[in-house]
Amino acid sequence: MDANDSGDGKQNTADMTQFVQNLLTQMQTRFQTMKVLDEMGERKGELEQSINDLRAEMGAEATQSPPSPSNKDVFA
Template structure:
């Protein structure tokens, strides 16, 4: 009986080892997929930020070209004309 119990124990240990290895492999694959997805989204966000910065700079340049004229003087039409 001891030989049979010893064989079952070794088989259970081998099965558990295989199960844990498979589980770790699956987890590693999932983490790698998530990591790749996060990096991709960060890269995409960086590109969008760059486009936004360029749009802001273009708007500033436009406003600078239009703003070469002096700004209009504030009017004194607030009822103080006596």
């Protein structure tokens, strides 16, 4: 083994280390993106449920409440 082999080994190790660090950074970024997307999906689901609850509530009130007075009755 000569001096050049030792230098090549160190360069290969440095290259591999940089490659692995870049790969880990990319994976971390993707996991963070997935987490954000999951949170947005949960919020969307909660919002849809709230809308459905409001629709159901409005439907129940419309069938149970007495008719509202007409404008003629209010201003008479």
